[in-house]
Amino acid sequence: xxxxxxxxxxxxxxxxxxxxxxxxxxxxxxxxxxxxxxxxxxxxxxxxxxxxxxxxxxxxxxxxxx
Numbered sequence: 001x002x003x004x005x006x007x008x009x010x011x012x013x014x015x016x017x018x019x020x021x022x023x024x025x026x027x028x029x030x031x032x033x034x035x036x037x038x039x040x041x042x043x044x045x046x047x048x049x050x051x052x053x054x055x056x057x058x059x060x061x062x063x064x065x066x
Contacts, residue, residue, distance in 0.1 A: 025031065
């Protein structure tokens with residue numbers, strides 16, 4: 001029964017740490033782009049230089065639009 005006096009404060013501490021980490025992640029924009037990693041597998045990294053430049057330009061235009 002005396003172990004509960006240790007487990008309750010430890011549980012509260014773990015929850016408090018989890019809340020702090022969550023708010024830090026939200027503040028540092030960790031959840032802004034959730035789709036990018038899913039789409040990375042679809043794109044080829046070995047693009048010719050011309051196509052790579054076009055893709056970068058397209059990305060800039062889309063980023064400016066948002």
